[in-house]
Amino acid sequence: MGLRGTVRVPGDKSMTHRAFLMGGIAEGTTVISNALLGADCLASLAAVEALGAHVQQTEQEIRITGTTALKAATIDCGNSGTTIRLLSGILAGSQETYTLTGDESLQRRPMDRVTVPLATLGADIEGTYAPLTIHGQPLVGTTYTLPVASAQVKSAVLLAGLFATGETTVVEPILSRDHTERMLPKFGTDLTIQEQEQGRKIRLQGPVRLQATEIDIPGDPSSAAFWWAAAILGADSRITTEHVLMNPTRTGFLQVLRQMGASVEITNRRETAGEETADVTLMTTSLQAVAIEGEQIPSLIDEIPLLALLATQAEGRTVIRDAAELRVKETDRIETVVSTLRKIGAQIEATEDGMIIDGPTPLVGATVDSAGDHRLAMMLTIAATLQPEIEVLGNEVVEVSYPTFYDDLKTLQQTNP
Ligand code: S3P
Numbered sequence: 043m044g045l046r047g048t049v050r051v052p053g054d055k056s057m058t059h060r061a062f063l064m065g066g067i068a069e070g071t072t073v074i075s076n077a078l079l080g081a082d083c084l085a086s087l088a089a090v091e092a093l094g095a096h097v098q099q100t101e102q103e104i105r106i107t108g109t110t111a112l113k114a115a116t117i118d119c120g121n122s123g124t125t126i127r128l129l130s131g132i133l134a135g136s137q138e139t140y141t142l143t144g145d146e147s148l149q150r151r152p153m154d155r156v157t158v159p160l161a162t163l164g165a166d167i168e169g170t171y172a173p174l175t176i177h178g179q180p181l182v183g184t185t186y187t188l189p190v191a192s193a194q195v196k197s198a199v200l201l202a203g204l205f206a207t208g209e210t211t212v213v214e215p216i217l218s219r220d221h222t223e224r225m226l227p228k229f230g231t232d233l234t235i236q237e238q239e240q241g242r243k244i245r246l247q248g249p250v251r252l253q254a255t256e257i258d259i260p261g262d263p264s265s266a267a268f269w270w271a272a273a274i275l276g277a278d279s280r281i282t283t284e285h286v287l288m289n290p291t292r293t294g295f296l297q298v299l300r301q302m303g304a305s306v307e308i309t310n311r312r313e314t315a316g317e318e319t320a321d322v323t324l325m326t327t328s329l330q331a332v333a334i335e336g337e338q339i340p341s342l343i344d345e346i347p348l349l350a351l352l353a354t355q356a357e358g359r360t361v362i363r364d365a366a367e368l369r370v371k372e373t374d375r376i377e378t379v380v381s382t383l384r385k386i387g388a389q390i391e392a393t394e395d396g397m398i399i400d401g402p403t404p405l406v407g408a409t410v411d412s413a414g415d416h417r418l419a420m421m422l423t424i425a426a427t428l429q430p431e432i433e434v435l436g437n438e439v440v441e442v443s444y445p446t447f448y449d450d451l452k453t454l455q456q457t458n459p
Pocket residue numbers: 055056057059124191192193194195197218219343344367
């Protein structure tokens with residue numbers, strides 16, 4: 043049965059985290075609408091509340107009155123890498139001692155990628171895996187060149203720079219999502235951004251206090267991606283996702299869909315919170331294999347589980363490389379994607395930094411487990427819309443980034459052409 047209809051996916055996860063965390067340290071009351079209230083972002087909201095910000099939640103909006111007198115606290119970041127890494131930057135230059143921890147998956151993810159650069163500003167952080175203990179210290183700005191394309195690391199350093207004396211500079215050889223750079227000016231902070239041969243250079247002068255603002259969060263392209271894939275793979279399907287963030291650092295997946303032969307209809311382009319948004323429609327298409335590599339990877343990193351599923355139905359050999367970062371996501375997504383897709387009939391091999399998929403192969407029934415990884419649970423559920431004999435265990439984990447995923451799926455299954 044095909045999927046047809048229109049969905050408005052929840053607010054963007056990366057932007058919601060940043061709006062909550064920046065609102066938490068801004069002077070005045072920040073008003074945020076269309077925030078994502080998934081478990082990850084709620085961890086950021088609870089964190090700023092524990093640190094002394096005042097949070098008011100209504101059905102329409104979240105109002106955060108920020109503070110810089112951040113109280114000593116032990117904070118559970120749950121499953122959220124963005125919360126722990128961005129918060130480490132914020133707390134490094136504060137006055138108290140803080141402990142940041144998280145669930146089993148988060149405790150296995152590397153934190154030295156933020157503790158090492160923060161130490162160059164003078165931070166005193168114990169631990170290379172969560173729990174981290176941060177002894178707030180006076181910081182001095184420095185220049186840091188990112189060794190991996192990571193928006194979380196870039197953001198941690200820039201946020202620490204708000205509390206540091208002098209200039210903090212981040213050099214980014216490969217562009218990663220740029221929501222922090224776009225949102226800081228909304229909170230009244232001037233950044234200087236220069237494009238250079240060695241990459242993008244982002245500079246800010248500290249110390250500086252953020253000023254409260256209003257932010258309307260557009261739909262998350264990484265959530266809409268599930269419906270785009272479902273529309274392409276389903277028989278007689280057509281799905282429109284409304285008001286989706288079209289930031290070029292996030293739309294690599296749409297470019298690859300075009301390369302694979304899909305026709306991507308983009309309508310109703312407009313601007314929200316300094317970001318472009320649009321309605322995006324995809325429909326049933328037969329796909330060609332493609333190579334996905336290099337500088338493309340950061341712009342579609344969270345969509346690689348879905349790309350692997352699409353590749354199982356594409357004609358030819360799809361090769362994904364330069365994506366070793368997948369090994370340090372909520373799960374080792376090279377291993378979990380390969381092992382689950384293989385169980386449901388895919389011809390797929392893991393490589394050190396990616397995977398190789400030969401298609402098309404018919405999907406077969408099997409019981410597969412999300413391994414506690416939200417994006418894996420949703421990708422496997424899309425596979426189950428094609429092969430109803432696929433059973434997905436552990437799918438409650440969609441709560442992390444898309445709590446209404448199964449409601450939206452039901453609506454699309456029930457919508458008549
Ligand atoms: C995110 C950055 C990316 C992404 C994650 C969210 C962010 O991680 O995979 O889901 O909001 O900054 P890295 O910074 O580790 O690349």
